[in-house]
Amino acid sequence: MRAELYHRSVVAVLILLLTVPVLATLLYSLSEHWGATILPDDLSLSWYLQLWQDSAFLAAFGRSLAVCLGTLLLATLIIVPAVFVVFYRFPGLDKLMNALILIPFAVPPVVTSVGLLNIYADGPLNITGTPWILVGCYFTIALPFMYRSLANSLASINVRDLMDAAHLLGASTPVAFLRVILPNLRKGLMASLFLAFSFLLGDFVFANLLAGSHYETLQVYLYNMRQTSGHFTSAIVMSYFLFTLFLTWLTARFSK
Amino acid sequence: MKTTSLPLAGKPAVPVRPRSRLRHWPAALLLLPFFAMLILFSLAPMVWVLVNSVHTEQGLSLANYNDILSSPFYRQAFDNSLRISVWSSVIGLVISLLGAASLRRVSGRLRRLVVSITNMTSNLTGVPLAFAFIILVGTNGALTLLLRQWGLIEDFRLYSSNGVILIYTYFQIPLGVLLLYPAFDSLDDDWQAAASLLGARLWQYWRYVGLPVLAPAILGTFILLFANAIGAYASAYALTQGNFNLITVRIASLVSGDIFLEPNMAAALSVLLMLMLLLVTAVNQWLLKKGARHAR
Amino acid sequence: MSYVEASGLAKKYGNATIFQDIHFSLRKGEFVTLLGPSGCGKSTLLRSLAGLTDIDAGCIRVDGEDITRAAPQKRGIGMVFQSYALFPNMSVEQNIAFGLKLQKLPGSEIARKVADVIRLVALSGKEQHYPHELSGGQRQRVALARALVVEPRILLLDEPLSALDARIRKSLREQIRDIQQRLGLTTVFVTHDQEEALTMSDRIFVMDQGRIVQEGSAEMIYTRPATEFVARFMGSYNLLTPTEASRLLQLETRGHLAIRPEAIQIFTPGQAYPAHLSAPLPATIRQHQLLGNVIRYQVQAHGITLQVDQLNRRAEDLLAAGTEVNLMIDQQQMREVH
Numbered sequence: 001m002r003a004e005l006y007h008r009s010v011v012a013v014l015i016l017l018l019t020v021p022v023l024a025t026l027l028y029s030l031s032e033h034w035g036a037t038i039l040p041d042d043l044s045l046s047w048y049l050q051l052w053q054d055s056a057f058l059a060a061f062g063r064s065l066a067v068c069l070g071t072l073l074l075a076t077l078i079i080v081p082a083v084f085v086v087f088y089r090f091p092g093l094d095k096l097m098n099a100l101i102l103i104p105f106a107v108p109p110v111v112t113s114v115g116l117l118n119i120y121a122d123g124p125l126n127i128t129g130t131p132w133i134l135v136g137c138y139f140t141i142a143l144p145f146m147y148r149s150l151a152n153s154l155a156s157i158n159v160r161d162l163m164d165a166a167h168l169l170g171a172s173t174p175v176a177f178l179r180v181i182l183p184n185l186r187k188g189l190m191a192s193l194f195l196a197f198s199f200l201l202g203d204f205v206f207a208n209l210l211a212g213s214h215y216e217t218l219q220v221y222l223y224n225m226r227q228t229s230g231h232f233t234s235a236i237v238m239s240y241f242l243f244t245l246f247l248t249w250l251t252a253r254f255s256k
Numbered sequence: 257m258k259t260t261s262l263p264l265a266g267k268p269a270v271p272v273r274p275r276s277r278l279r280h281w282p283a284a285l286l287l288l289p290f291f292a293m294l295i296l297f298s299l300a301p302m303v304w305v306l307v308n309s310v311h312t313e314q315g316l317s318l319a320n321y322n323d324i325l326s327s328p329f330y331r332q333a334f335d336n337s338l339r340i341s342v343w344s345s346v347i348g349l350v351i352s353l354l355g356a357a358s359l360r361r362v363s364g365r366l367r368r369l370v371v372s373i374t375n376m377t378s379n380l381t382g383v384p385l386a387f388a389f390i391i392l393v394g395t396n397g398a399l400t401l402l403l404r405q406w407g408l409i410e411d412f413r414l415y416s417s418n419g420v421i422l423i424y425t426y427f428q429i430p431l432g433v434l435l436l437y438p439a440f441d442s443l444d445d446d447w448q449a450a451a452s453l454l455g456a457r458l459w460q461y462w463r464y465v466g467l468p469v470l471a472p473a474i475l476g477t478f479i480l481l482f483a484n485a486i487g488a489y490a491s492a493y494a495l496t497q498g499n500f501n502l503i504t505v506r507i508a509s510l511v512s513g514d515i516f517l518e519p520n521m522a523a524a525l526s527v528l529l530m531l532m533l534l535l536v537t538a539v540n541q542w543l544l545k546k547g548a549r550h551a552r
Numbered sequence: 553m554s555y556v557e558a559s560g561l562a563k564k565y566g567n568a569t570i571f572q573d574i575h576f577s578l579r580k581g582e583f584v585t586l587l588g589p590s591g592c593g594k595s596t597l598l599r600s601l602a603g604l605t606d607i608d609a610g611c612i613r614v615d616g617e618d619i620t621r622a623a624p625q626k627r628g629i630g631m632v633f634q635s636y637a638l639f640p641n642m643s644v645e646q647n648i649a650f651g652l653k654l655q656k657l658p659g660s661e662i663a664r665k666v667a668d669v670i671r672l673v674a675l676s677g678k679e680q681h682y683p684h685e686l687s688g689g690q691r692q693r694v695a696l697a698r699a700l701v702v703e704p705r706i707l708l709l710d711e712p713l714s715a716l717d718a719r720i721r722k723s724l725r726e727q728i729r730d731i732q733q734r735l736g737l738t739t740v741f742v743t744h745d746q747e748e749a750l751t752m753s754d755r756i757f758v759m760d761q762g763r764i765v766q767e768g769s770a771e772m773i774y775t776r777p778a779t780e781f782v783a784r785f786m787g788s789y790n791l792l793t794p795t796e797a798s799r800l801l802q803l804e805t806r807g808h809l810a811i812r813p814e815a816i817q818i819f820t821p822g823q824a825y826p827a828h829l830s831a832p833l834p835a836t837i838r839q840h841q842l843l844g845n846v847i848r849y850q851v852q853a854h855g856i857t858l859q860v861d862q863l864n865r866r867a868e869d870l871l872a873a874g875t876e877v878n879l880m881i882d883q884q885q886m887r888e889v890h
Contacts (some may be wrong), residue, residue: 003361004361006358007358007361007362008358008362008366010354010355010357010358011355011358011359011366011370014355014359014370014429014433015369015373016291016368017351017426017429018373018374018377018426018429018430019373019377021380021385021388021389021392021426022376022377022380024391024392024398024399025388025391025392027398028398029344030258034448052368057432059421065438066422078289078290078293079290080287081286082286082287082290084286085283085284085285085286085287088283089280089283089284090280090283090284090287100294101294102300103294103298103299104297104532106296106483107298107302107487107530108486108488108489108504108526108529108530109485109487109489110487110489110507110508110526111301111302111305111487111507111526111529111530112298112301112302112521113301113318113508113511113512113520114301114304114305114510114511114523114526115300115301115302115303115304115305115523116297116301117511117512117519118304118308118519119300119301119304120283132310136293136296137297139293139297140293140294140297140298142480172314186311191392198379198549200374201380202379202381203382204382204383204489204490204493204494205489205490205508208490208512209508209511213511219315219382219383219490221381222384222387223383223494226387226494226497230387230390230391230396233391234387234388234391236384236387236388237384237388240384241379241380241384244379245379248376248379252372252375253407298740358710422600430738444635444637446633446635446637446640447637449599449602449604449624449631449633449637450631450637450639450698451631451639451650452604452623452625452698453602453604453624453625453627453629453630454650454651454654454702455625455651455654455655455702456625457653458626460654464639464650465639465641465642467643469639469640469641471641
């Protein structure tokens with residue numbers, strides 16, 4: 001069939017386009033040397049060994065994990081009760097919330113950074129150059145993912161009926177929330193957390209402009225390593241990529 | 257929320273006192289940290305940018321805008337940003353369209369594989385993406401050396417406008433496929449069958465039915481790709497170490513450069529960037545409204 | 553002289569046979585129904601006639617011309633789909649004009665033809681509406697108009713009424729039949745609904761598991777089912793196995809015995825009955841069901857439950873459960889089926 005062949009070719013080209021840069025980087029990171037040949041010679045893990053013994057890399061990775069996980073914890077503590085309250089007590093607010101959470105999404109991070117750098121460089125909240133300003137920004141990045149996912153979960157259960165039923169059975173509102181509503185949110189919340197995690201790890205703009213060398217995250221470290229061997233940087237890229245892959249896998253597992 | 261309830265049949269209706277919103281004030285307290293964070297880290301910076309864009313040492317004025325618009329250097333930045341965003345969005349859109357259309361016609365296993373690949377590669381953006389391309393097609397990249405040895409190219413200049421378009425297109429494709437693929441589900445296969453029985457060739461079906469029906473999704477995807485490209489900073493910055501003149505690169509260098517900082521100028525540039533985004537979105541909305549009658 | 557001639561049509565998907573050994577011929581202007589349960593291959597067969605699905609074997613001729621391998625665009629066939637398949641981005645008028653525009657007819661001629669067909673399907677005033685603004689019945693008529701306006705040689709209708717509610721279905725049934733007869737259009741109609749098939753068709757092809765198992769006029773199919781499948785599918789037949797037939801009626805049969813519920817008469821004790829019918833069969837009323845002008849009784853005789861239809865004349869005549877009665881069965885209306 002001609003049509004079938006055409007569609008398969010298009011999909012094959014698409015796969016090729018998307019995977020070639022990744023595969024090339026992988027091969028590069030696994031080779032001692034790669035000149036003008038189709039495949040490199042001397043495959044080895046030496047670049048990875050070198051990378052994973054580099055204290056600067058481990059420190060940067062640790063800082064990235066700390067600031068991302070810290071943000072996600074804070075975001076969970078703030079956003080979960082807020083979404084619940086909106087759905088249970090102020091359903092009229094949902095429209096407004098949906099518009100508000102899109103602002104951080106619609107405004108380029110560079111633009112937000114301009115304001116942040118000037119507001120928090122001095123004055124009462126002097127947090128520029130500290131991880132705290134990143135936590136604040138990352139909160140707004142994680143917000144749309146988490147709000148939408150939680151809102152979808154809540155919309156799919158009848159919050160009011162469940163709460164009324166729990167109340168009639170003698171539960172107080174906080175207990176009813178923790179024991180009845182929260183278990184229904186767990187899966188969607190986990191999926192959105194992993195998705196947000198991979199987005200946060202990918203941030204370079206905020207990290208570079210707001211914290212820079214004062215708090216060197218993985219992305220900033222990678223950028224600062226640009227003058228070293230390409231094999232070494234590709235080992236960083238692949239380590240980072242494999243980690244986000246793991247997060248994507250977790251997202252997919254929890255979205256089922 | 258309606259607070260009145262229907263009287264039960266057979267019983268006299270008892271008027272229900274409408275509950276006051278104030279009753280829920282403890283619940284409202286839970287919203288406080290949420291709004292505080294949103295205001296501190298999203299709304300406040302926006303307001304700062306808006307206010308300070310019209311602020312100069314001489315007080316309130318549009319001087320910043322005037323300086324930008326009369327500067328060939330800034331005009332070039334706008335020019336580059338626009339050109340690169342439009343081209344990478346258009347090329348990315350066309351590839352995603354062809355890909356998404358074919359994706360519906362291949363086996364489920366292959367389709368799931370492609371969806372996971374697009375999900376995976378959508379993580380490859382910014383600095384890592386730039387580095388991957390430097391390794392592949394940089395001056396001493398594996399593919400560059402190979403193609404040069406085969407005599408297929410003389411030189412590919414990755415650190416140029418075309419190089420930036422290439423990299424941007426790469427991160428547009430996964431996004432485009434993920435956004436467009438669901439839209440193709442709205443196409444009924446019977447439409448194509450009906451069109452062919454009425455005498456339409458395949459291209460005529462796409463020209464008169466398929467693409468017009470997909471138009472809102474295509475337009476919406478284009479806007480998202482365009483916004484994604486014009487606000488992007490990391491990949492171009494990492495590729496050229498800030499030497500390629502884009503609006504975002506200019507804005508960042510005005511607030512974080514080592515030499516002189518001009519935050520108000522950065523604010524004015526930011527406002528112009530957002531105005532461009534607004535304009536594109538408004539045109540999109542207008543086009544949607546024009547063709548909205550059938551869209552449902 | 554037949555207008556459409558199909559011989560030896562067959563289609564497989566992998567190992568599954570969709571249909572095979574299909575032969576039929578249609579006269580010009582004939583309304584033929586492909587009737588069968590879902591999954592019997594009737595819709596795929598229809599799509600094959602239109603050229604939307606390739607066939608593995610066989611030959612289709614229309615007016616002497618072999619169209620077996622012709623593209624759908626070249627067959628001169630109009631089709632109405634179950635989902636209507638109206639183009640959502642076009643108004644009623646644009647949908648109908650689509651085929652004419654592709655033929656590059658002059659604008660005035662397109663306008664005239666579109667106006668004519670809109671009047672024919674009684675959609676005047678809806679020209680500028682979009683499909684989502686119309687009711688199911690109206691969409692159906694737009695789909696019909698769009699197929700008719702290009703003046704096809706054959707009209708194919710793929711369960712066009714199945715998505716509509718009962719009342720609209722009935723009136724559309726009449727409209728379609730009326731238009732078809734006025735235009736003298738050769739029509740193939742696909743349905744799983746026996747009533748639709750019986751009321752609309754000149755001829756019915758009953759399909760089962762990819763084969764045409766019986767063809768004939770509506771009266772023929774209804775009163776003389778050729779197989780057990782047809783008898784069951786046409787509904788409410790009493791089907792007696794050979795042992796039941798011999799126990800109940802002392803008849804030796806090799807296949808099943810099919811008896812229509814209205815071929816059985818009920819006589820209460822003491823009521824006089826015509827002598828020329830078979831011997832009376834003692835039976836007991838078990839329950840009844842009211843079907844409007846007909847009452848359907850479940851009656852038990854010799855441990856076998858039969859369905860018997862009686863005209864619903866007077867409420868006082870209703871027979872209560874447990875009533876002992878005599879049954880008379882018209883031998884001429886019994887059919888042996890295999």
